[in-house]
Amino acid sequence: MKIAFSASEQSVDAPVDARFGRAHYFMIYDSGSGEWQQVENSPNLNAVQGAGIQTAEMLAGKGVEAVITGHCGPKAFRVLKAAGIKVYTGFTGSVSAALAAYQSNELSEISGPDVEGHWQ
Amino acid sequence: MKIAVASGKGGTGKTTISTNLARVLSLAQKTQYLDCDVEEPNGHLFLKPRIDKTAAVTIGVPAIDENKCTVCGKCRSICSYNAIVALGNCTLTFPELCHDCGGCFRVCPSSAISEVRRTVGEVETGRADKIDFVQGRLNVGEVLSPLVIRHVKKYIQPDSIAIIDAPPGTSCPVVQSVKGTDFVVLVTEPTPFGLNDLKLAVDMLKTLNLPFGVVVNRADSGDRGVFDYCSSELIDVLMNIPHDRKIVEAYSKGELAIDVIPELKPEYLNLFTRIKERI
Known part of the structure; x- marks a missing residue:
């Protein structure tokens, strides 16, 4: 299973980026192999509009099944939900700490967007 | 004849110039006032039109089967x-x-894709005394101002003098407003901000190859930068409006300056004469 974390730098020690669509990077963890993949989000980060939508589509295309990020707006949430991806928000620590929290079931899944679009 | 009133900087007096000019011209000839500042149309506050018709501006969006x-x-x-x-x-x-x-x-x-109509704004038409009044309004949260402006400009009648009140700035909505006009009046103020944005607007109009001139509002305040720039670039200053408390008071009550200060009428007629000489 692949889990994607929005990250402000390309490292598991980097903080989880509060933004989803305009996060700089995604760190994707594959629980099967235990390996990390780094994804630059610059094409979506610089989108004039629809950054969240495109980011969600990109992650769906990579077979991600869970997303851990700071906040998630309505358009991105709609795409993630349609793709069957679980969304966990509100985490502020490092990517590795977020993975540990996820693995010990400390994170709670959201059932709807937790912010308005363009919240930041 | 189509005359657009634009500015780089906001709040320099586009609506003041365009509503007063439209009113003065309407006393002698067929005149239209078209408010293309569709994100915040405010000419109606001064012209107080009777709106007869409202037409929705819609776009075709996809619906997937x-x-x-x-x-x-x-x-x-x-x-x-x-x-x-x-x-x-x-x-x-x-x-x-x-x-x-x-x-x-x-x-x-x-x-699998069919078209569904979605409303993004509206165009209102009516009369303000002798003026044929048209204004566009973009719905809150929408982005397609140029589309609404295009719909407003469809109401331009070739046998009228059309005064087009443009939005501020130099981006797409402004380009859409001034495109196809015969002359553009750039309203500015004699401040560093007015000058900076005037230069941007001049660059835009030169790129669009449109004839233009400048009106300086509150001309006796601020500094000489705008005047020095216009004389060095050989840009006509068509009119200077003094910083007059009576004009400001009229504005704050939604009154036209020419109704309160009748001596301004010949100034506006002179502005029109100078524009005609350039077309």
């Missing part, structure tokens, strides 16, 4: 506005991001 859609992703690839997402098992649309290019309808190989 899930039974016919094969999720081939062609509609998603052609969409430049990220309004369509193709996932493995479904295609999602975001009508609020659609710019009505029509590409998705054309590329769909399974005729």
Whole structure:
């Protein structure tokens, strides 16, 4: 299973980026192999509009099944939900700490967007 | 004859100039006032028109028939506005991001996309005494101001003098407003901000190859920068409006300056004469 974390730098020690669509990077963890993949989000980060939508589509295309990020707006949430991806928000620590929290079931899944679009 | 009133900087007096000019001209000839500042039209506050008709401005957005859609992703690839997402098992649309290019309808190989009309704004028409009044209004949260402006400009009558009140700035809505006009009046103020934005507006009009002149509002305040720039660039200063408390008081009550200060009428007629000489 692949889990994607929005990250402000390309490292598991980097903080989880509060933004989803305009996060700089995604760190994707594959629980099967235990390996990390780094994804630059610059094409979506610089989108004039629809950054969240495109980011969600990109992650769906990579077979991600869970997303851990700071906040998630309505358009991105709609795409993630349609793709069957679980969304966990509100985490502020490092990517590795977020993975540990996820693995010990400390994170709670959201059932709807937790912010308005363009919240930041 | 189509005269646009624009500015770089906001709040310099576009609406003051265009409403007063329209009123003065309407006393002797067929005149239209068209408010193209569709994000915040305010000419109506001064002209107080009677609105007779409201027409919706709509765009065609895609609706996908899930039974016919094969999720081939062609509609998603052609969409430049990220309004369509193709996932493995479904295609999602975001009508609020659609710019009505029509590409998705054309590329769909399974005729799965039909067009739904979505309202993004409106055009109101009516009369303000002798003035034929038109104003556009973009709905809150929408982005397609140039489209609403295009609809406003459809009401221009060739046998009228059309005064087009443009939005501030130099971006797409302004370009759409001034495009196809015979002359552009740039309203500015004698401050560093007014000068900076005037230069941007002048660059825009030179690129568009449109004739223009400058009106300096509150001309006896501020500094000489705008005047020095205009004389060194050989730009006509068509009119200077003094910083007069009576004009400001009239404005604050939604009154036209020429109604309160009749001596301004010949000034506006002179402005029109100078514009005509340039066309």
